[in-house]
Amino acid sequence: MITNQKTEPKLLEVKNLEVGFYNKNKFNKIVNQISFDVYQGEVLGIVGESGSGKSMTALTIADLLSKEAVVSNGTICLQGNNLLTLDKESLRKIKGKEIGFIFQEPMTSLNPLIPIGKQVEEVLKIHETLSKEERKRRTMDMLFEVGLKEVDGLYRKYPHELSGGMRQRVMIAMAMICEPKLLIADEPTTALDVTIQSQILELIKKLCREKNTTVIFISHDLGVIKEICNRAIVMSEGNIVEEGNVKNLFENPRMEYTKQLIDSVPSIKKGMERKACEQKTNSTKNNKMLDIKELSVFYDKKGSLFQKAKKEVIVKNVSFQVIEGEILGIVGESGCGKTTLSKAIVGLNRDIEGSIESIEKSPQMVFQDPYQSLNPAKKVGWILEEPLRLKGGYTKEDRKKKVDEMLVKVGLSKEYKNRYIHELSGGQRQRISIASAVITNPKLIILDEPVSALDVTVQAQILELLRTIQKEYGLTYLFISHDLNVIYEMCNRVLVMYQGRIVEDAKTRELYDNPQHEYTKRLLKVIPEL
Structure with a gap:
């Protein structure tokens, strides 16, 4: 673990940040008046369950919120400049150059129609004054640095030709290529196996050491947080419930919620x-x-x-x-x-x-991402009935009864059969995937x-x-x-x-x-x- 950098100056100051969405004139808070500092050269971890507000906080800092999201209060100061008051042109110069962002799911972030080499180069094209040859050489060097092999051929490949782990490494290369002062990593190693994960964590630590890069590292893997971070913030329901040195936080948690996460x-x-x-x-x-x-x-x-x-x-x-x-x-x-x-x-x-x-x-098979394997246009009841319809031998009443029984079996109420997949949390969607696989009794x-x-x-x-x-x-x-x-x-x-x-x-x-x-x-x- 990297040593604590609190003697360094503050790079980022977040104060009283409040973010949410309006629904029928009611404001639903996702991030609730949170405040924290990030010091130059440190790695700050943010942990918490799905819906705790950790990713929303990161997206707000990087100016990547959806149009529907509203920042209703607070300041985000990067080296003294409040990002929330800057105009679009000023923010455009900062994004990618001063702040890099690594997304959890690269397939939704990479353009499927453009070779990956060109996509990584685009960041340099926007922020650096380099020749075409210099951009290509720097891109290939960066792809190699994040653990990719045979970069000559890889440069011309499209995202669908790469494995999930390889695509994530391309995303990391894009985020790191301009050597940003602040790197925000939102679940960057979730899709990676342990050896590649270890390489990526070592790479991030190397950047911190050699470039004095500051990192906000979001992960549900507490082992990874302990390995790479100096300090960690624990979030629950939009609030910061605990904050401290990683060693003390994990060995002597004060809050019951933190203890539950660790257990x-x-x-x-x-x-x-x-x-x-x-x-x-x-x-x-x-x-x-x-x-x-x-x-x-x-x-x-x-x-x-x-x-x-x-x-x-x-x-x-x-x-x-x-x-x-x-x-x-x-x-x-x-x-x-x-x-x-x-x-x-x-x-x-x-x-x-x-x-x-x-x-x-x-x-039967249960896939990693239920959102891609389940039909988003159909309700849960239809999704669970479909395997029974295909197998045959069940009446309509039998199918509906079995769907109700299976929902209860996987820990959901019968009412969930009337919901669409996008209305469910990640854990609920995976329960539906399991129910769909088990319902025909394989x-x-x-x-x-x-x-x-x-x-x-x-x-x-x-x-x-x-x-x-x-x-x-x-x-x-x-x-x-x-x-x-x-x-x-x-x-x-x-x-x-x-x-x-x-x-x-x-x-x-x-x-x-x-x-x-x-x-x-x-x-x-x-x-x-x-």
């Missing part, structure tokens, strides 16, 4: 206490639920106008079995083939060689990063829900996650994937206590712990 964080220690990983399986029959033999999975790699598409092998000759009733974890870096493998198992990618044998003919469910985008308290609730449903329905899980603490808590056994291959397969406790492969050792070495 919700998954960890290896808690996994050992649960002894979940010492249970062989929930089944005494030891039947094979899934048998994968010498499986390779391909994608068509698009060529240019004059070249044919080429097949690219993503998963390379893997073999493994999943026992009925167990929870098998799959870990590995972005691009290693975890999600590609899971899509082949559920039949979303049929360009394969080898064999996939499963007792369950229709395995025996095998693939969970692809099911809690990575959720704050710690909601994450803990969803993990408990998954455990409860698994025991009640006798389910088998294939659990994909880059969070090795979550894997330890949840899984009986773990597969480690690296560059499309399985490099290690072991019971969870054995793998964590005595890893055999060098790559596994690297993964375990960089787990953030509270």
